[in-house]
Amino acid sequence: MLGLLGDEWTLLIVQRALLGARRYGEFLDALPVSNAVLTSRLQSLSATEMLSRNQYQSNPPRFEYLVTPMSRSLWPMLTSIWEWERRWVTDHAEPLPRMRHTGCGHEFAPRVVCRSCTAEASGNDVVAQWGPSGSWQRSIPGGTQRRRSSGHRSGAAILFPQTMSVIGDRWAFAMLVAAFVGMRRFTDFQAQLGAPPTTVADRLTTFTDEGILVSGDGGYQLTDKGRAFFPVLVCALSWAQRWFPSPEGPAVILTHTACGRRFDPVLRCDQCQRHLRGAQIRPVP
Template sequence: MAEVGDEPTALPEGGQNAVGQAIGLIGDEWTLTILRYATAGVRRYNDFLEQLAISNSVLTNRLTRLAETGLLEKVAYQERPPRFEYRLTKRGRDTWPILLSIWAWEAAWVPEHAERLPTMRHTRCGHAFQPLLLCGACRKPVEPRDVTGDFGPAGGWERSVPAANTRRRSNSGSTATPELVPQTMALIGNRWSAALLGAAFLGAHRFKDFERSLGAPPTMVADRLRTFCDLGVLTVSPGLDRSDWLSYHLTAKGRAFFPVIMCTLDWGHRWFRSPEGRALIYRHTECRRTFTPRLACDQCRDPLRGSDVAVER
């Protein structure tokens, strides 16, 4: 019998789709941090507690949620008294391209961090590397301009936005957030931020485009656009038709976040499936086939596997 996390989750018809599920999980900084340590071999509750500046209540909440959503499996390793450890499932291990893409983007584009991000070394060629985004069909490197996308049968903004309570990023109380990847969380750690970034990659430029696509309050859209401009992810300029109609465009920094988005959506579509079909469909314009992201070493150009990446301090 397949264990939880070894088979895709069937989502209810008409409900939240794979995009909403994936962003709701990945857009939580404690979840990312726990996955990072679990990937490094941490399994037991007390070990997580010792290595993370986290409260018992927050750790218990996140471990429970990760087990319920099939990323971790809770396994007894002692009977008297009962003790459990949390092992990565196939679904949990499959998040490594997301984690790798996030670390690479933060290392390249965000100079300030609470702690130094690790160096990634490709064990097959021996070099420190940056992940290179490839088309899974033709194996050629891709940029955002090389990929077109639109909603699929299970798509739509309403179904793709994470639930409001999937992200709590408050520094109040005894436990602050880890602040390991602060700008990543500014982009996907808020339900409207993630949706606005998706709209930008799908071609939205004007305020009205974002407002219409997201169905969010104008004040929220204005706040998110201002935040993205402050982060250097978007740049604003006068519109071509009217100078008072501002136009927002992704910067080089914003476009460099593309692998994070693509790997997150690909993971979500693999592990959360709506009966109507995919939420988003992307196509590589050069080979004209469905775009599936793959990561390669930028030094030797060989495709990456999670087991081939060594983390160095």
């Protein structure tokens, strides 16, 4: 999942495809992307079947890129990222637009609810445990993966700057998940994840600088901003386990303590209280 989605251009191209972009020029007009980067990402998205490349003209050959069920089902994660960045991240060159739910006509904020009991859920009442195919060792990167430099952000990173400090780096993603399940101390992050001390120190510094974690009492705690990232994490996990199932069973099992059932996240409109659908979400001009 992180191999596919830990790249901001990929997320932005899929987002534009979900909003109706289909042709090369439409993506180019909508995003501050170079021809080389756009061509590369469209090729990789087609190869991984996240977009379907179809020829609509033969002379000269022209292609369009259509959403597939795989990319269409990313809308809960993308909606959660948009809301988190809009509400919690202030260093955008321009404010991110609000969202409108065409089902009720109102501007809205998405809320995560449990599919089983329909009650709103948060990181405080969802418990995670490893499934048959899961472990810290299988969730962290190999030694050859390097962190992208935060000091050399592309034009895309201006749009989702802090989200990409989490999902654009596997060590950071693993450490934030660990914080959600109760890990607090530097030595615990290092021992459980098997991470080099410099890696742990670097990611903890990034998270504290961005206000996602706060240090104190001999450890690190999630802030309100950090806890608000919960919808992004659970929607990403749900997407990953749907499209990359293991024959051994799920990697992570989530339980909603309020109802005692397995937790499957659903997004709901905070205005009309109805379940959201991706096709009903539009940015407010």
